[in-house]
Amino acid sequence: MGPLIYLFWAYTLVFVALFLYLWFLQRRQAGNEAELKRLSARVEALRTGLGQGAQ
Amino acid sequence: MRAMAAVLLKDVVVELRGPMTTTALATVSLLVLVVLVFAFGPVWGQSEPTAAAGALWVALVVSGTLGGGRVVAVERERRCIDALVLSPLDRGGLFVAKSAAAFVFILVAEGFSLIVALLFFNLAADAALARTAAVLALGAVGFAGLVTLVGAVGGRAKGRDFLVPLLAVPLYVPALIAGVKASADALGGARLGEIALWLKVLLSCDAIFVAAGLLLFEQVVAGSE
Amino acid sequence: MSKGNATKLLGAATLGLMVAALFMVFVYAPAEATQGDVQRIFYFHVPLAWVAFAAFAITAVAGLFYLWLGYPVFDQLAYAAAEAGVVFCTLVLVTGSLWARPIWGTWWTWDSRLTSTFILWLLYVGYLALRAALADGEQGARMGAVFGLVAAADVPVVVVSVRLWRTIHPAVLVTREGSHGLADARMVATLLVSMVAVTAVFGWLLALRVATLRAEARLRGLAAELLALERASEEN
Numbered sequence: 001m002g003p004l005i006y007l008f009w010a011y012t013l014v015f016v017a018l019f020l021y022l023w024f025l026q027r028r029q030a031g032n033e034a035e036l037k038r039l040s041a042r043v044e045a046l047r048t049g050l051g052q053g054a055q
Numbered sequence: 056m057r058a059m060a061a062v063l064l065k066d067v068v069v070e071l072r073g074p075m076t077t078t079a080l081a082t083v084s085l086l087v088l089v090v091l092v093f094a095f096g097p098v099w100g101q102s103e104p105t106a107a108a109g110a111l112w113v114a115l116v117v118s119g120t121l122g123g124g125r126v127v128a129v130e131r132e133r134r135c136i137d138a139l140v141l142s143p144l145d146r147g148g149l150f151v152a153k154s155a156a157a158f159v160f161i162l163v164a165e166g167f168s169l170i171v172a173l174l175f176f177n178l179a180a181d182a183a184l185a186r187t188a189a190v191l192a193l194g195a196v197g198f199a200g201l202v203t204l205v206g207a208v209g210g211r212a213k214g215r216d217f218l219v220p221l222l223a224v225p226l227y228v229p230a231l232i233a234g235v236k237a238s239a240d241a242l243g244g245a246r247l248g249e250i251a252l253w254l255k256v257l258l259s260c261d262a263i264f265v266a267a268g269l270l271l272f273e274q275v276v277a278g279s280e
Numbered sequence: 281m282s283k284g285n286a287t288k289l290l291g292a293a294t295l296g297l298m299v300a301a302l303f304m305v306f307v308y309a310p311a312e313a314t315q316g317d318v319q320r321i322f323y324f325h326v327p328l329a330w331v332a333f334a335a336f337a338i339t340a341v342a343g344l345f346y347l348w349l350g351y352p353v354f355d356q357l358a359y360a361a362a363e364a365g366v367v368f369c370t371l372v373l374v375t376g377s378l379w380a381r382p383i384w385g386t387w388w389t390w391d392s393r394l395t396s397t398f399i400l401w402l403l404y405v406g407y408l409a410l411r412a413a414l415a416d417g418e419q420g421a422r423m424g425a426v427f428g429l430v431a432a433a434d435v436p437v438v439v440v441s442v443r444l445w446r447t448i449h450p451a452v453l454v455t456r457e458g459s460h461g462l463a464d465a466r467m468v469a470t471l472l473v474s475m476v477a478v479t480a481v482f483g484w485l486l487a488l489r490v491a492t493l494r495a496e497a498r499l500r501g502l503a504a505e506l507l508a509l510e511r512a513s514e515e516n
Contacts, residue, residue, distance in 0.1 A: 018481060043505055
């Protein structure tokens with residue numbers, strides 16, 4: 001194995017690791033945002049429901 | 056000062072009534088030493104200062120993380136931590152009292168291991184051994200403070216028993232390096248002046264961990280319900 | 281929305297920098313005289329190390345600010361920096377190992393720098409374990425800050441003691457990392473561009489991680505609010 005190919009694999013390893021971390025974070029954040037939307041919609045619905053009940 | 060002594064005395068009296076912690080720690084130290092004798096044990100009749108020094112420090116770390124890590128946790132289990140936090144003792148004083156208790160437990164276990172190591176590794180009961188004991192005691196000061204702080208930090212976590220060694224041992228690395236080197240040299244006959252460099256490292260570790268405990272213990276026990 | 285655009289801009293800039301850095305590493309920089317092409321791993325190894333150390337410093341400083349002022353954003357920054365720092369520190373150890381194998385003939389040696397970096401890595405893996413074991417929220421944040429500060433105070437002593445240990449110990453290796461001497465100006469330029477590129481990647485990942493932690497804190501708040509509202513609506 002030539003040194004350049006060795007080097008290529010070394011850099012590939014670094015980039016794969018960084019991309020995996022990035023991918024994991026982005027997936028997690030996408031999940032968080034969907035959950036935030038869902039929860040705030042439910043909170044909003046309950047609030048308006050309660051508001052009407054009080055009137 | 057009196058309140059500090061009272062808290063320390065309380066832990067010691069509880070221990071004297073039923074020596075759970077010290078017997079458990081002594082037994083664990085004994086087992087550690089047995090395993091290390093199998094690995095690095097001396098040839099018939101020969102003494103092995105380096106192996107003995109390593110074994111003593113392994114015993115210190117194991118007994119310290121097991122026993123010292125519990126001095127704060129046990130107050131949480133018994134739901135006494137609030138009473139202690141509300142007592143006139145300030146948080147730094149509480150830290151000092153609790154690490155003093157940990158220090159006493161570690162010292163008892165370490166004294167026991169020293170006697171066992173004396174037999175197992177064919178050491179001589181001379182001034183070299185006394186100097187080694189002093190080095191170990193110096194290391195135990197910092198370790199008692201460290202495990203008290205770290206035990207309180209990880210005290211409410213799931214899997215606390217795994218967490219304390221995981222947090223304490225890497226922090227204790229400088230003292231381990233210095234302590235193992237200093238004890239091996241001391242057992243080999245070096246005078247205290249010859250191992251002054253390592254003793255300085257040990258002292259700075261003691262200073263850092265005790266200072267960290269005094270400054271940060273307040274943050275650790277605050278809001279514990 | 282402007283925040284999202286800023287993140288996207290940072291992402292695009294980072295990608296551009298990375299491409300430039302890789303071009304310089306593989307094509308622009310001349311091969312080093314004694315170590316040959318393998319030396320090129322150094323152009324990322326050193327920036328990764330600098331970023332990892334900076335990350336751990338951020339954890340300590342942000343933790344201090346958290347204990348002082350109590351704003352959750354400081355804790356989110358501290359936690360995010362520790363996690364990204366562990367990722368980068370792992371890569372430092374891996375790239376160092378990949379470099380050591382052809383140059384020193386061994387994957388690992390207890391050289392003082394390697395040992396210190398490894399202990400540093402252990403410390404912050406411990407930090408992550410602590411955070412994972414404690415519940416999210418105020419308690420975990422405070423314990424993390426305390427541990428981060430103790431670890432930061434410990435690091436100088438670790439470095440000194442490890443150096444003493446190695447110098448008193450018989451030297452196994454005479455070839456030290458001192459062979460850094462960058463003879464060529466193109467090598468220096470390559471290192472600088474890689475430094476900026478890797479720092480940008482770190483900034484990007486850090487920002488993203490802080491965003492996830494903020495979102496999760498808001499989620500916890502919303503969940504609590506939802507529970508209270510549901511109870512109130514049942515009572516009605």
